[in-house]
Structure formats: structure tokens, C-alpha cells
Amino acid sequence: MDPLAGMDDSSTDDETTSQTTEDDPQVPENQPPQPQAPPPGPVPQAPPTAAIGPRERPHYSLRHTLRGHTQSISAVKFSPDGKLLASCGAETVVKIWSPETGEFLRNLIGHTQGLSDISWSSDSVYLASASDDTTIRIWNVETGLTHKLLKGHTKWVFCLNYNTASNLLVSGGCDGDVRIWNTARGKCMKTLHAHMDYVTAVHFNRDATLIVSCALDGLIRIWNTSDGQCLKTLAEGHDAICQHVQFSPNSKYILSTAHDSTIRLWDYQTTRCLKIYKGHVNAKYCISACFSVTGGKWIVAGSEDHKTYIWDLQTREIVQVLEGHTDIVVAVATHPTQNMIATGSIDSDLAIRIWVDPRPRPSA
């Protein structure tokens, strides 16, 4: 303490320049960082000095605000080649944007009611959208035309996802059914009576042998794709209705968001919850979370307090909070190759915001 007294004099005013806690033991690691108002240009922070010191933090700042939706947004997704961003919402169209320039490209028109989810095929040529009119449309994004209309669900289709080979599509509906579709033919191959309540998320694993689904009945179930058998159920606690699940990029773990304002990382083989992420607010809406692996390893999720939270995957502490939206952030997406995050909000703030972390990827 005493040897450092002399040093305080020279750096009294500016507390924001150096975040290295080695110099200043007063700043505890877990203190939530001050809210950063999005500046016009990113203010460069002094990079952490030692490798064993404080961990890397992301420095996302607002790049574009995309306006155009006239009703609440429900999902935003980057294309696998990173060139396009698709968004959908209560409006009956899918909007395609360029994330680099922030300009609006086109509308995909065809659905008769609002949309809940979209998914890109791996070659970024086709897009599938799930709608309240109980159908799924597969669009050719270049031409904007509907290539296939998938009928079969009896109630609103809430979520859907392609597999990596993009020959299969899995969708979940509010009738509790999970359907597996053959995309080339547009036919439903299998229907799994998976849940008793709205199915809120479905996801394939890397080689499409497993499907994970979660529903408002509070259960996460893992299914075998080829025969539709249920392989495992991960039940959350009674208060924790899970509303979004997905596999990790290597498909060994499952990330789930729940209505008790927690995000959990599960090892589904041992049914153990490995990590818990807290700090945001999530009690009512279906808010998605995702992995960010382009820079450091983060978990990104929206929140009902109008902010977007970024956690460090390993230490579970909040490393950045993105402010800017004026309403609940329901949709988040991470760019496949760049340090870019897209967030979408509802009702009073009908904007999609694109945040970029300009720093180069860590060499380690």
C-alpha cells in the first residue's frame, strides 16, 4: 500500500486508462464495469500487460443501427459465409441486410403471419423461416423467391435449424412436435411428439446424429435423428423453464438459457451442469444466447434490462455490457469469422444493432 502512494499522484484523474489490476489493487476483478455509452469511434484501452494477469476482455462498440422493421424483431442470423444478415419478426417478411455496410438489401415476402425464427443453409444460398401461419418457407436468398413451402405443423412454428450438410431441417412447433424435414424434396420425414408445451428451440449437433430440443414444459431432450428415439432428458429445476438450447461448436456441450435469469452450460453425457452464467435479467421472454469463438471465448446473450451481456466462457464473469437498445434485447447472433455481434430488440426499439470488436484475434 505505502510504496504505491507515490504512484497515485501521477494518475489520479483518469481511472479508465489502465484496467490492469496489478498496479491498482483497489479495483476488484468482479466489479461490474461502468456502462459504456457507444462512442462514435472506439476509445482504445490499454491492453493487458501480462499473460497471467487479468483475462482478455472484448471491446465491442456500435458500428451500425439497422432500422426498417415496423414490428418486433424475433431473430437475427448471420449467413455462414458472413456476407449477409437476415432478420425476422412479427412483420410477415424476412429482411436481408449487409452487415459490413449496414444497408438493407431486400425483403423476402410470402408468409401471411409473423415469423419466429430463421436459419441459413451451409452454402448461404437458402434460408428457411418459421412462421405463425404454421408453414416453413425455404427461400432462395438471391432471387427472393420461395423455393419450397413445408406444411405439416398444426400450430405456430417457433424454431428451426438446418444441419451442417443442409439436407435436413428440424423445426419445433407450439403443438409440442418436433419435425424433421428433407429439404431437397420439402417433405416431412419424421414427427417426434417431443414435448407437452411450446417447443422453443431445436438444434442439430455437428454430424446431425442428435437433436436437442427444449420447451416451456421445462425439459431439455436429446433425440437420435435416424430413428427419432429419445436418448436423454435434462430436467431443469422447477422455476427454471428453459427457453433456448444449442450445442457448442464441437457438440460436446449444451448451452441453455432459462427463465430464472441464468444461462447454463451442460455436459450432456454426464448430465452435469458445468458452468452457470448470471447477471442478466430473463424471466418472461424467449431470449437466445450464443457462443462467440472468433476472438476470445465468450457467451453472448440479450436481456430484459435492454442490455446485451458478454460473459467470459471459463471464468463466468461479465466482461462487457453493450448498451444502446431502448427495449428488451431478444435476439443475438455472432458472425462466423469476424468479431461482430448483431442484436435485435422489440416493440419500442425496432432496431438491429451491429457491434464490432476491432482488435485483432489473440495469437494464443
Next chain:
Amino acid sequence: MNESLINPFTLSHPTAVQTSFFAGALFARFDATGRFIAAARLNGPAEIWDLETRAPIRWLDGHVKSITSIDWSRNSRYLLTSSKDWNVLVWDLASTCDPPQRHNSIRFDAPVVSSSFHPNNSQIILVLLATGEAYVCDLRKQHKSRVELDEDESNGQGPCGSSPITTARFDPTGKNIFVGTAAGYLLVFNTRTKTMIARHKISGAGAMKGLEFTKSGRRLVTNSSDRTLRQFILPTYSPLPTDAELQHHTYPPFLDVELEPTHRFNDPINKTAWHAMSYSPDGDWLAGGSADPSGHKIYIWDISNDGQLASALDGGREPLVYLHWHPAKSSLASTTNQGSILIWHHPNPERWGAFAGGFEEVDENVQYEEREDEFDIEDEAVLHERKMKAEEEEVDIDTVVTGAEAAVLGGKGAQSDNKGGATTPVGNGISHFMDTDKLGSVGLGDDLIDVETAWAEEDPDGDTPGGWKMKVIMEDEAADYY
């Protein structure tokens, strides 16, 4: 990837038909990943079925007469078809035009009975003609050649009417070519030099009708006209002499021994012949397709249990014409003479315990022994601390371990036959497959790239795992031909 969640206590051979395709097929073969089936149709075209969607996805129209054999390249990018119309065609499935155009074609002067790709390079092709001649065609620019495999020339003796070749296959390493003749001999040629390195008499067998290897290449099963399947353990063939020795015109002596089979499989009651046979991926099971005209019969023998008959599968009334075991799973594809392809599997009974979280099925009752501190009242704070500490562990969410490496790293023993993920090509000696006979399944030294493999891998063919993609062709509404 779903194997860990499925009950591991299952038999490893198929027992029931899972699905059937009305494909009009003469025969059907799995590709190396097991995701696709290539089926040859009557009068020339070939069709590719996707097993994930259970629908045909490609139509390859190039031959004008029936296809006689189909072979996949090691990462399923290229397909080789040979036909009675004297042609062998190579198709590139990565091509984006639909219908797919032929990539290459080779013309001969007689109907082609069979053709296959070299396991490491699809530009080296082995072809067998109906006249009993076998050729190795090399399509690579520097090695462009078409060499006939002839036992007499390699001997250095004058031609003396060698018997026609009736079946020819590469061994799984690609270093040698095994050839069966009408006289009941098994000849072994070196792929690179095309010289004969061994000649084995199989006593009692008539003409050799077919050959199949285990994945490791250590064992071979032959089908001959005496209606018996014979399994052999192959001797190790000494490496070829260097060029220096060859220059002195000393022809390398070839190994001339009679091979004794380890097992003989036949139908003792009816003495029906066999149309086809196929090993399971771990080499523990052998499936034989019977030529019984009254029904569809497949016999499965348990090699690890001294070749005992494990089961006889009945596939209905349409007789079998061909059989192929899935390269990774316990699944078979058999073709009937009416053109249907039957996919066999071992059905997993549904585990009802999976529907409730926190339940685990066990085989026997387990007596629970509680710990000393089981009922101690714990301080909330201490519990919380412990939980927080447990969560400190590093979690790796994005490194991917492919199937082959996982088998080695996981060390799960015989359970982990090479399933899941990308199939890595068996390259330079280290075999990742857990096989019952591990002797000699490691090639010439672990890290040495031997001459044969280096020669084969010169000028690679672009068929790499993950290096190409099968485009999903979205069909128009009208193109529904079923």
C-alpha cells in the same frame, strides 16, 4: 456421436430390416462414410441415395449397357462405374452441375467385369475385363499408363497359357493387388511395379469368384466355385528390392506357397452358392449372401468366436443378389433381384427411462452404500463455495476431435470402431481401427512413409475429408419421379 447415449450392451450385427428402397437396382454399395448408397440400375444409369433423407439425390447417366461394378473413392467424392459397354467412367460428385457430367472415361476392347479405385488415389484404377485380363490404369499426368497384370511376364519365363483372371481387388492399403484366377490361384501383384510378388494355390477351390478384405487388410475371404467361403490370414510380403538390385536383372523371386484357410464357410444342407460376402468394420463378423433362389437369406458368422454361425437373416421372398456391410455401423445393405435395397440394422429398443431426467437404467439391482457424510447438514455457504470452485474448470467448446482420433484417444477398446466424424484416410502405416488381429496391422514403421504409399499419393486427386461438399440440389415440384 450418439453412440455414448445409446445403450452399449447391444450385439454388433444387424438383425432386422430398417427400411427398403424400391430402387430398381442390380446391386448397391455404401460409400466410405456410410451416408450414401450407390445403386446400379438396369440398362446403364447409376443412382445415389442419401441415407439421412432416404431419398435418391443424384442420377448418373452415362453407360449404354448395364453397370457391372461401382466403387467409391475414399472420401466419397468420386464414383467409378464399369459396364458391359466396354467403358469405365469416373464421376465427380463435387461438381455443381445437375445432372452430373462424367469426369473421366476409359475405353477398353471388351466388356468390363469390375473396376476399383486405389484406396489412396482415385486416379489409379484397377480394371478387370471379361476376357480375363486385368489392367492397372494410371491417370496421373506423370505416370500415365495402362499396364496389364500378367503372371508370366513377371516370372521371366515364356508365356505358358496362364489361366484367366476372374476377380481382382486392391488390398486396403493399396500396396498390393490380389487377383483370383479360374484355376483356383490367388496371385499378388505389387501396385507400383506391377510385378507378381506371390502366388498362392487354394486347394480344392474352383475358379475364384470374389474376394473381400477386412478393413485392416490382414484377413481375406474368398468365394469360389466350390460354393465355399474361405478365410485366410495373409502373410506379410517382403518389401520389394531396390532399383539397384533390379538393374542386375535378378528377377525378385515371388512367394509361391499354398495358403491354408483358417475357416471354411458353406451351407452344409443345401450347398447353395454365395453371391456376395462382406466383413463388419471391426472384422469380427462376416456376412454371406446366399444364392438361394427361394428366398433372401443372409448368414452371419462370428469370427471372434471361431467362426460359428451367429444368425441367419431372412429378408423375404425376393432372392438376394448382392450384399454390403456399412463401413462403420452394424448395418447391411442387401439387394434383391427385384431391385429393392434392404437396409438392415440392429434395432435399439426405446429406453423409456430417457424421457425422465435423472434416471439411469442398470442391468442389475445396485445396493447403494451411503457415504459417511451423506446426511450431514452442510453450511449453505460451503456448498456454494464448492459449487463455484467446481465451475472454475476449463471447458473446451470448439476443438473438434474426429472419429479416428477419438477412438485412439478415448481408449475405449473394442467398442470404438471408427464411427462418427470425418473418416481420416489410412495413410502412412498407423491403423486406427481396433481389429481382432492387431499383429501387423501397423505398416512399415509408424512414421516412415514407405515407397509404395508415397508413389500412390503423388499427384493427389483432390478427394480430401472436408475438402469438398455434396451440394444439396433442391428439386423442383415437377421432378418427383416416384
